[in-house]
Amino acid sequence: MTSVLPTTLGELRTAAAHPPRPVKAELRDNLLDALREKRDPWPGIVGFDRTVLPQLERAILAGHDLVLLGERGQGKTRLLRTLVGLLDEWTPVIAGSELNEHPMQPITPESKRRVGELGDDLPVAWKHRTERFAEKLATPDTSVGDLVGDVDPVKVAQGRSLGDPETIHYGLLPRSHRGIIAINELPDLAERIQVSLLNVMEERDIQIRGYTLRLPLDVLLVATANPEDYTNRGRIITPLKDRFGAEIRTHYPLEVAAEIELVRQEAELVAEVGDHLLEVIARFVRHLRESSSIDQRSGVSARFAVAAAETVAASALRRSALIGENPPVARPVDLDSVPEVLRGKLEFEAGEEGREQEVLTHLLRRAVADTARSAFAGLNLRPLAELVSDGHPVATGELVHAGDILAALPELPVLHEVAQRVGAGPKDPAGTIASAVELALESLYLTRRLSKDTEDDRTIYG
Structure with a gap:
């Protein structure tokens, strides 16, 4: 399949078939196509047809980040994984870029430099939709560096200055640019780690050890959690809860x-x-x-x-x-x-x-x-x-x-x-x-x- 797709930025512009599109718009368009064509967008999901799925579809059509709230074993993670099927099967990225940037929309200093140097000869790679879904199990030892990023000592040792943005090693969230990131058991994240998600969800920028990079990150953030009256391990902090556009309750099969x-x-x-x-x-x-x-x-x-x-x-x-x-x-x-x-x-x-x-x-x-x-x-x-x-x-x-x-x-x-x-x-x-x-x-x-x-x-x- 990828052998017949454009391999350079110039070929991609000529084809005019894969313009930049926000991931939430991509999900919305593909969900609408499935609904119009009477295709099941949620294969393998049982017992949610009249309850959870309509709410989930409304959240996606609204472009909301969302959290699924329910007891263990209600299929929360399974449901989130089916979101991958709503992404385009293949999408172009700048070959070698860390953040899966669209060739026509570079966002990191390194990619912008490469586009300026190579122009239409910039190499283009293709990502399958399964590679655009990242999943993280929230554990108490998760750090800000794991999710957002940290300074890469190897790059500093190579002679770059600490003020150089290219010394940053990006975490899981930036690396999910133009994709979906799912955080399972969100309340298990320490509250100070949850704070690091606030800017990503609202302002869409990241702050790493004094760096403030205005990266227009394009991600859909989804999470799962147990009801607060059950979990004694933590809670979703109020400011973060406020940033989720939808909170959807799941349940066990009703019949x-x-x-x-x-x-x-x-x-x-x-x-x-x-x-x-x-x-x-x-x-x-x-x-x-x-x-x-x-x-x-x-x-x-x-x-x-x-x-x-x-x-x-x-x-x-x-x-x-x-x-x-x-x-x-x-x-x-x-x-x-x-x-x-x-x-x-x-x-x-x-x-x-x-x-x-x-x-x-x-x-x-x-x-x-x-x-x-x-x-x-x-x-x-x-x-x-x-x-x-x-x-x-x-x-x-x-x-x-x-x-x-x-x-x-x-x-x-x-x-x-x-x-x-x-x-x-x-x-x-x-x-x-x-x-x-x-x-x-x-x-x-x-x-x-x-x-x-x-x-x-x-x-x-x-």
């Missing part, structure tokens, strides 16, 4: 379907996990977010749901390796591994010490019951309950083969209906059908129509 879609999109599953099990996980996470036993100020991250789905899939793969059940398919029994493995990802209220496992097990059972009620609504499971009660107990467990579960039950029309309700057909693997049957058996147990006993890592419904 079960959105949570399932998010997990399906993000999880790397090593075994088949049916939608009914993903629904159990999604409902489980929603119960956790509503529970008074969980510290809701820290939130229940979407990463919890993703990790839960991956844990369930891993349990199925382990069973496949141990007893030769192929292909590996997750069943409701694999859900039992979730509370034990992922308990450490949650923050419990102080009064719940010692009850963590009990709380998680109870909420998981509620999620299973809710999912089964939704899946089997209107379906009469009485024939299955009577069959199991009248001498056909069913044993399941992490190391019980799916074929053994199905072999324990005679042919019943209701079993085919149960499988169909969760999207399984007669030609599907035994594990897929056994997963549906297990969900029905657990539903009958939770509604007290069957008993359940545990013997040697096996669960027996009877």
Whole structure:
């Protein structure tokens, strides 16, 4: 692609195809094009269509710097990274310039000197949009030099005087000129470091150890932060908060379907996990977010749901390796591994010490019951309950083969209906059908129509 693009300033002027344009105008124009053409400008973003995204689009159209405010695991960083897709795919820069300056708009003394010396022969390079996005995780040890810049002792040692602006080593913000810079967890920056951003955001100049360079920096500054009532590590200072044009609140998925879609999109599953099990996980996470036993100020991250789905899939793969059940398919029994493995990802209220496992097990059972009620609504499971009660107990467990579960039950029309309700057909693997049957058996147990006993890592419904 770049081989057919202009390589000198003269060729660029002749082509007249890439005039200088502020980055915020570039984002605005490309967003408007996407909206007019009904293209999704936010690929991979789930559950924000009617809430966060309209606010974000208004902020971009207004040309505002913005901060996303929300609890952990709400997709703030993922959302900011999609902004790259609104930049032009390729943009011209002065070859060798530190600040990605447009060949027709040099801003540093060195680039202005080169333009004056070389004229139309000034070499032009091309930057891909992915190279115009910089991301910085705010940490307490971040310095002004990291963000804005500092004097470069090597350049001074080469014989240049301290008053020479070309002795400056530019920080991340100036190097993001004509691009986007994202600062994650902004309150973690020390307040004196936040002060260094004030001039950049308002006056668009930088001050370094006595230098005041009037560099017309062209950047979109975006940031993320946790709500101030949660983070004890710091705050966004008031003058800086005032300089952000938009503060947008994010949230967890509002609907079960959105949570399932998010997990399906993000999880790397090593075994088949049916939608009914993903629904159990999604409902489980929603119960956790509503529970008074969980510290809701820290939130229940979407990463919890993703990790839960991956844990369930891993349990199925382990069973496949141990007893030769192929292909590996997750069943409701694999859900039992979730509370034990992922308990450490949650923050419990102080009064719940010692009850963590009990709380998680109870909420998981509620999620299973809710999912089964939704899946089997209107379906009469009485024939299955009577069959199991009248001498056909069913044993399941992490190391019980799916074929053994199905072999324990005679042919019943209701079993085919149960499988169909969760999207399984007669030609599907035994594990897929056994997963549906297990969900029905657990539903009958939770509604007290069957008993359940545990013997040697096996669960027996009877």
